[in-house]
Amino acid sequence: MHPIRKQRLQLVILLVVAASAIVGLMAYMLGQNANYFYTPSQIAAGEAPSAVHIRAGGMVVEGSIQRSSDSLDVLFDVSDGMATLTIHYAGILPDLFDEGEAAIAAGKLDENNILRATEVLAKHDEKYTPPEVADAMNKAYELKQQENAQ
Numbered sequence: 001m002h003p004i005r006k007q008r009l010q011l012v013i014l015l016v017v018a019a020s021a022i023v024g025l026m027a028y029m030l031g032q033n034a035n036y037f038y039t040p041s042q043i044a045a046g047e048a049p050s051a052v053h054i055r056a057g058g059m060v061v062e063g064s065i066q067r068s069s070d071s072l073d074v075l076f077d078v079s080d081g082m083a084t085l086t087i088h089y090a091g092i093l094p095d096l097f098d099e100g101e102a103a104i105a106a107g108k109l110d111e112n113n114i115l116r117a118t119e120v121l122a123k124h125d126e127k128y129t130p131p132e133v134a135d136a137m138n139k140a141y142e143l144k145q146q147e148n149a150q
Contacts, residue, residue, distance in 0.1 A: 037104075039136040040078060040085035043113060050109040056085055057104030057121075058136065065099060078103060081140030087115045094122040102134075 001009075037055045038048040048054055058078035066075040072091055077084045087105045097103060097120065107117035 039080045039140075040083040041080055041136070041140065043085055043109065043115075044083040048109060050111070053106065053108055053118075054115075055104055055106045056087070056115055057102065058085070060097070060099050060101055060103050062099045078105070080136040081144060085113070085115060087117050087120070089117040089120050091120070093120055097122040 036048075036052070037057070040056065040058050042048055043056060048056070056078070058080040061077040061079050061084060064075075064077035068074070074089050074093060075086060076089075077086050079085070087107075089105065089107075101122060104121045105115055105117035106119040106121075107115050110116055
């Protein structure tokens with residue numbers, strides 16, 4: 001093989017290997033930063049992983065907010081109409097966070113299926129409900145209607 005052709009072949013192989021490594025690293029990084037949304041029903045059914053950062057949400061259950069007297073720790077429940085999920089959050093809750101309103105929490109599930117939240121989001125006005133929460137609530141409502149009809 002001619003030395004110039006050999007040099008070009010080595011360069012092409014090097015570029016292909018480098019491009020493959022870059023694409024692989026980018027795919028790995030995107031997978032690590034993805035936040036998957038789960039409803040309380042999916043979490044109760046065991047569909048949500050426990051060691052992965054996820055988002056979960058629903059309507060804050062009336063009377064479920066328990067605030068610690070000596071810290072910013074808060075325990076509250078969210079429900080999609082079929083199941084309830086307990087969320088533990090250590091921080092200041094958004095101003096619009098309230099019982100009976102939609103909320104989404106991001107964090108990791110512990111061994112007791114309690115979401116250890118690092119972030120809590122609340123709706124921003126009276127007409128808005130996060131699409132994931134609205135879809136989950138609609139599905140739960142339809143399932144309840146079907147069960148009641150039988």
